[in-house]
Amino acid sequence: MYNNFEKKLLRYFSIILFALLVMSCKTIPTSSESLKQIDVEATLDNLIPIPVSINKTGGIFVLSGGSNICIEPNNDETIFIGNYLADKINSMLQFNLPIISDEKHLNNGNIYLTTIGGDSSLGEEGYELIINENSMTLKSYQPEGLFRGIQSIIQILYSSIKHALNSASTLKIPTCTIRDSPRFTWRGVMLDVARHFFSVDDVKKVIDMIAYYKLNRFHIHLTDDQGWRIQINSWPNLTIHGGSTQVGGGAGGYYTQQDYSKIVNYANDRYITVVPEIDMPGHTNAAVSSYPVLNCDGITPASYIGVDVGFSSLCINKDSTYIFVDDVIRELSSITKDPYLHIGGDEALATDIADYIDFVEKVQRIVHSHGKQLIGWEEIAQSRLEENSIVQLWKNSNIVQNAVGQKAKLIRSPSSKIYLDMKYDSSTLLGQDWAGYIEVSDAYNWDPLTFINGVTEDNILGVEAPLWTETVSNLEEIEFMLFPRLPGIAEIGWSPVVLRNWEEYKLRLAGHGFHWKKMGVNFYRSNEIDWE
Numbered sequence: 001m002y003n004n005f006e007k008k009l010l011r012y013f014s015i016i017l018f019a020l021l022v023m024s025c026k027t028i029p030t031s032s033e034s035l036k037q038i039d040v041e042a043t044l045d046n047l048i049p050i051p052v053s054i055n056k057t058g059g060i061f062v063l064s065g066g067s068n069i070c071i072e073p074n075n076d077e078t079i080f081i082g083n084y085l086a087d088k089i090n091s092m093l094q095f096n097l098p099i100i101s102d103e104k105h106l107n108n109g110n111i112y113l114t115t116i117g118g119d120s121s122l123g124e125e126g127y128e129l130i131i132n133e134n135s136m137t138l139k140s141y142q143p144e145g146l147f148r149g150i151q152s153i154i155q156i157l158y159s160s161i162k163h164a165l166n167s168a169s170t171l172k173i174p175t176c177t178i179r180d181s182p183r184f185t186w187r188g189v190m191l192d193v194a195r196h197f198f199s200v201d202d203v204k205k206v207i208d209m210i211a212y213y214k215l216n217r218f219h220i221h222l223t224d225d226q227g228w229r230i231q232i233n234s235w236p237n238l239t240i241h242g243g244s245t246q247v248g249g250g251a252g253g254y255y256t257q258q259d260y261s262k263i264v265n266y267a268n269d270r271y272i273t274v275v276p277e278i279d280m281p282g283h284t285n286a287a288v289s290s291y292p293v294l295n296c297d298g299i300t301p302a303s304y305i306g307v308d309v310g311f312s313s314l315c316i317n318k319d320s321t322y323i324f325v326d327d328v329i330r331e332l333s334s335i336t337k338d339p340y341l342h343i344g345g346d347e348a349l350a351t352d353i354a355d356y357i358d359f360v361e362k363v364q365r366i367v368h369s370h371g372k373q374l375i376g377w378e379e380i381a382q383s384r385l386e387e388n389s390i391v392q393l394w395k396n397s398n399i400v401q402n403a404v405g406q407k408a409k410l411i412r413s414p415s416s417k418i419y420l421d422m423k424y425d426s427s428t429l430l431g432q433d434w435a436g437y438i439e440v441s442d443a444y445n446w447d448p449l450t451f452i453n454g455v456t457e458d459n460i461l462g463v464e465a466p467l468w469t470e471t472v473s474n475l476e477e478i479e480f481m482l483f484p485r486l487p488g489i490a491e492i493g494w495s496p497v498v499l500r501n502w503e504e505y506k507l508r509l510a511g512h513g514f515h516w517k518k519m520g521v522n523f524y525r526s527n528e529i530d531w532e
């Protein structure tokens with residue numbers, strides 16, 4: 001069967017295989033006794049966004065498998081927050097820290113989360129983290145502040161991930177007092193689920209990443225020329241037909257109202273507000289091709305799987321258009337617990353300008369009639385806006401002055417700085433480049449108060465980074481475009497401008513590569529960062 005040479009070769013390989021097996025067995029501990037205790041020192045120096053103040057007090061707090069997480073008061077919100085923290089710690093360290101609802105916090109080694117005595121001057125999202133030799137106390141005015149604060153605790157603990165931790169490890173954490181609260185109330189990310197569709201599970205993963213960097217708005221671009229992604233019971237063909245395509249011709253998909261509610265609840269549990277967008281009157285080919293009555297000529301256009309913009313429009317002068325808009329906004333409002341409704345309004349190049357102005361004003365009334373606050377892309381500032389309407393700037397054309405003149409609040413999304421669908425450089429395979437290349441430093445090195453005349457901090461609600469998905473079709477690609485730019489955007493929204501410095505920031509960012517590897521998050525290995 002085998003000749004001599006083959007036999008020798010076989011014997012040789014068997015010996016190597018046996019040796020490898022023996023060696024590999026040795027490295028697997030057979031019982032907990034054989035786990036080596038590893039003491040690891042965590043650092044306070046890698047937090048993103050950088051806190052308002054960190055006062056190091058020179059001691060060491062030790063977290064071990066014997067620590068407890070104590071919460072007060074004991075209610076659904078604090079239990080959720082306690083469990084969220086416990087899950088992260090336990091999965092990182094293979095600990096099994098329990099949640100306890102009494103005053104055990106004074107015992108050695110415990111973490112104590114409380115809203116009792118929280119400082120209201122730090123606002124709804126602010127928190128204090130007091131770490132001394134005995135315990136780690138997170139205190140806030142509202143549970144929301146606790147949720148933001150546990151992200152700081154998790155980041156501090158994750159700073160030790162680069163070491164081979166096990167359940168016998170102890171974490172030594174420098175003692176300190178951190179006082180922290182956000183600069184802007186609006187710190188968001190937009191995901192375009194219309195050009196490519198993403199599952200509820202993928203969306204939840206994006207929401208978790210947003211939460212880790214203390215962002216608090218998730219804007220979901222639900223409709224566009226290429227797809228309609230939200231079930232509307234009174235107009236079922238929107239999803240049956242309009243949801244069945246996407247860029248490039250894939251199967252697309254849509255969220256049932258139940259799916260959408262799952263997204264809203266998941267985000268709300270993380271103190272993230274969901275902002276649904278129905279883009280109108282342009283970007284509506286999927287709607288018009290599902291219901292030709294929405295077209296002025298009544299003709300059914302074909303489905304669209306390309307990436308052009310500005311060719312579609314709802315018919316502005318037909319009553320049926322406003323019956324449609326009213327139905328869509330009513331149904332969407334009833335499943336969106338949060339106060340905002342985004343009507344798009346961008347790039348309506350196929351709509352006559354007078355018609356456009358009229359349309360936005362009518363839709364504004366419909367949005368208000370369903371109890372929601374209106375948001376639109378900057379073009380809507382050509383219309384008469386009511387007092388609490390919000391304008392999202394993306395190009396900062398002269399229209400901005402209309403918005404400010406009408407006392408509208410602004411969200412800054414400058415395309416040349418924080419459009420996450422822009423390529424990092426000429427070698428990036430994904431993404432577009434019409435607004436330029438955006439390296440990690442470009443996304444970080446700007447301030448929401450710059451590039452617009454006559455605008456003060458009072459006019460600005462905050463920042464939001466859109467990810468348009470013409471070229472992005474799965475979660476791994478979403479992550480690649482988000483990371484490492486997203487943490488910088490979170491810092492722009494949260495931290496005082498005087499604490500922001502690229503040279504120092506990029507050192508902090510370098511450590512987060514380990515966090516992403518631990519979380520299984522894909523990211524772009526930018527040359528600008530010395531990844532540890």
Ligand code: TNX
Pocket residue numbers: 309346347377394419421432468469470
């Ligand atoms: C412009 S920004 C758009 C989107 C595209 C994006 C591609 C804005 C309000 N509209 O329709 O997807 O560029 O980068």
